[in-house]
Amino acid sequence: MLKLDLVFFLTYWLKNDLILSYFQPIMTMNASFPTEIVLRVTGASANQLKYWVKIGLVAPHRDGKRYFYTFRDIIKLRVISNLKNKGLSLQKIRKGIDKVTEVLPLDDDPLSRLIIYTDGQDMIVMEKGMYFSATSMQGYFQFDMEQLQANIIKFQSEDAVREKFPSPQMGSASSASK
Structure with a gap:
C-alpha cells in the first residue's frame, strides 16, 4: 500500500500562511523578498538555495550582490524544500517539474499552484481531482x-x-x- 505524506496542502493555505506570517504589510504578488526572508520561510539552507539557483530551479533577480525572490519563487522553494525533507531526490523533483510543465503547458510554474504529495520515492500531483505521478505520468486510483x-x-x-x-x-x- 502506498502511504502518502501530505507535503503541500493547498496553495491557498500556503499563501495565507505566508502572508499572515511574514508579508502582512506588503500584500502584493509583485513584491520581491531578500534571501534572509526566503531562508526563514522555506526552511532551506543557504547552500541549498544557492545550488537551486545555480541549477535553475528558481531564477531570482539580482540587485548588486543581493538576490530577490518573488512570492511564486518562495512558494516553489518551500515545496521543493518539503519534498527534499520527505526524502525525494532533487533529480526526481526536477524531472517531475519538467514533466508536469510539459503536460500542462499553460502552467509555467506548476509547483506554485498544484497540490503535491510524496511517499519519498515519487511526486504525486493532484490536478482537477485526478492523481498522477509527476515523473512517469502514470495515473493513480483514489478510493476510501x-x-x-x-x-x-x-x-x-x-x-x-x-x-x-x-x-x-x-x-x-x-x-x-x-
Whole structure:
C-alpha cells in the first residue's frame, strides 16, 4: 500500500500562511523578498538555495550582490524544500517539474499552484481531482481504504454464512436433479 505524506496542502493555505506570517504589510504578488526572508520561510539552507539557483530551479533577480525572490519563487522553494525533507531526490523533483510543465503547458510554474504529495520515492500531483505521478505520468486510483476494507469483511462474512447455511432453494434444486 502506498502511504502518502501530505507535503503541500493547498496553495491557498500556503499563501495565507505566508502572508499572515511574514508579508502582512506588503500584500502584493509583485513584491520581491531578500534571501534572509526566503531562508526563514522555506526552511532551506543557504547552500541549498544557492545550488537551486545555480541549477535553475528558481531564477531570482539580482540587485548588486543581493538576490530577490518573488512570492511564486518562495512558494516553489518551500515545496521543493518539503519534498527534499520527505526524502525525494532533487533529480526526481526536477524531472517531475519538467514533466508536469510539459503536460500542462499553460502552467509555467506548476509547483506554485498544484497540490503535491510524496511517499519519498515519487511526486504525486493532484490536478482537477485526478492523481498522477509527476515523473512517469502514470495515473493513480483514489478510493476510501476504510470503506473498501469494510466491504471486503462484509462480503467474506456473507460468503461464510452461505457456505454454512445454504439457502433452501439451492438445496432443493440440487436434490431435485439427483
